[in-house]
Amino acid sequence: MTLFTTGEVSKMTGLTKRSIRYYSNLDLLKAKKNDKGQLVLLKSDLEKIVQILAAKMTGYKLKDLIERQPSLVVIKNDISQMIADLENVLFHLELVASEENLIKNIKLLQNYNTRYLRKRGD
Incomplete structure (x- = not known):
């Protein structure tokens, strides 16, 4: 040991x-x-x-x-979800910066900020 x-x-x-x-x-x-x-x-x-x-x-x-100590499986699932969310954000940020896409990006980012910041308690 x-x-x-x-x-x-x-x-x-x-x-x-x-x-x-x-x-x-x-x-x-x-x-x-x-x-x-x-x-x-x-x-x-x-x-x-x-x-x-x-x-x-x-x-x-x-x-x-x-x-509450989450298992590694739960943590891995959380990380996988974060990666998927970040990939979604990257995809939308690469779209043409039309007014409509800017509004969609703001809504998308606000949604993720709310989700992750609330979880962190910030």
């Missing part, structure tokens, strides 16, 4: 030690302290960090993750 210190994880990933400790303090990770008092993570904690970061990317807040 390989253990990783927060420093090692930070160096390997670019994630700050502070963030790792914060996730652990929120009980999002099952990290433990070693004999030297260092916080150490298992491979399962690294997998959980992937899940946390992907969930944050799709609009979940950390408090949401504490209360």
